[in-house]
Amino acid sequence: MPVQNPRQAPPQQQGQLKKGESRQGARLELDGLRRSFGAYNALDGIDLAIEPGEFIALLGPSGCGKSTALNCVAGLLPLTGGEIRLGGQRIDQLEPEKRGFGMVFQSYALFPHMSVRRNVGFGLAMQGIGGAEADKRITDALNLVRLGSQADKLPGQLSGGQQQRVAIARAVVIRPPVVLMDEPLSNLDAKLRLEMRAEIRGIHDQIGSTTIYVTHDQDEALSLADRIVVMSQGRIMQIGTPEDLYQRPVHVEVADFMGFRTRLAGRVLSVSGSEAEIEAAGARLTGTVREPLKPGDAAILSVRPEDLVAIEGGDGIQVTVNSMEYRGRAFFGMAHATDGSELYFRADHALLRGAAARLQPVAGRALLFKGQAA
Structure with a gap:
């Protein structure tokens, strides 16, 4: 409960230490x-x-x-x-x-x-x-x-x-x-x-x-x-x-501050137990549900750069590479999807600026939260 006037508390409540008290x-x-x-x-x-x-x-x-x-x-x-x-x-x-x-x-x-x-x-x-x-x-x-x-x-x-x-x-x-x-x-x-x-x-x-x-x-x-x-x-x-x-x-917001830099807005297609499939950035993606979701709900998929990887062919998010940097054991980059979404990803080798690529979250490493209704 907020205190109306904290300076008016009686002396015995003000935490004064007695002599020798620790x-x-x-x-x-x-x-x-x-x-x-x-x-x-x-x-x-x-x-x-x-x-x-x-x-x-x-x-x-x-x-x-x-x-x-x-x-x-x-x-x-x-x-x-x-x-x-x-x-x-x-x-x-x-x-x-x-x-x-x-x-x-x-x-x-x-x-x-x-x-x-x-x-x-x-x-x-x-x-x-x-x-x-x-x-x-x-x-x-x-x-x-x-x-x-x-x-x-x-x-x-x-x-x-x-x-x-x-x-x-x-x-x-x-x-x-x-x-x-x-x-x-x-x-x-x-x-x-x-x-x-x-x-x-x-x-x-x-x-x-x-x-x-x-x-x-x-x-x-x-x-x-x-x-x-x-x-x-x-x-x-x-x-x-x-x-x-x-x-x-x-x-x-907690995920964002704990390193889940990529946030993709989409809509839930199906829910099965703790996982759900959504459509976002022109792709069908699966993530672990962190807030209650049902088919048709707006959702946000969050994933860390190290858990969003460049793949050769197959399904995934179609992107255009904007930048790449080398960090010792892998390359990390930033790219844009066709809907303008910004993505941060990992690759085993350098990709050229402007190159087309496909990105896929590592299984079990993407999270799903409630999104804003369009």
Whole structure:
């Protein structure tokens, strides 16, 4: 239920920690989160329960609400409605520093005039932790990210990947119950992104904190998360394991974001169990039904580029090749069907631009969703 005035909750509901109380290992609950900017609803009723120690990825295109959701959890944006609870205690009225969460920003946000050690220890100083306890925590955090030998350098003397590891060390040194990461790898090159994925997942497994990770990169989400939350237009479209999302998207928008780049509009000819045949792009095609369909219904067939292949002769979609590129083990191309549909496909050899070709989905790899009536 939306909260009429979240700032007016009684003190005992505001999640204030008693002395010596810990939230490590606590369940995080987002209940009906709403955030509006004037008439625009950036978050439109987000419900999500995150178990202690889970790695959750918020995945979606720009503007879908994933960073807004993260900033609301962090306390950087107030809610328009809804509640955030940690260990059963409501915390959405607390200031960011009182929530005790670790935050890793896209831009690293390091202090350029402070050494690596002082950057990592900044949060501890804000908590009033100093002396031997702070020294030990800082050393442990730097060793965790393999930067112990860089402690006395300035951030500007480090590589981008090293700076990001400093930011992670700063986030975890305070021993937070939740670590929030907002597209932390987007500024790194492809090789460093791959390396840092393994680093981030390894650190998560070692420290045991819950992690919420915002990304628009499906490969990052698939490789890092225990569960993925796909968002669109301020709402959750699907929640599931990486395998669930990759193999069994429940909505055409989720499929599109999980790599099913080709979308063909057609009409259902017949349905048999979990499969249906449709007519689309001038061809008869078979796919796995993901939403209820019956003969005569408008439908959309979705398929990944690697599962739509060029064939020699036979049935298939007649296309004209627009472009081809080599990716090591196969060629991938883009083509147009006679009805103007755009298709992305795989081929064993290069096809000339402007050449005619026939494409066929790999059996069992195309999905069918409800379409718009013509």
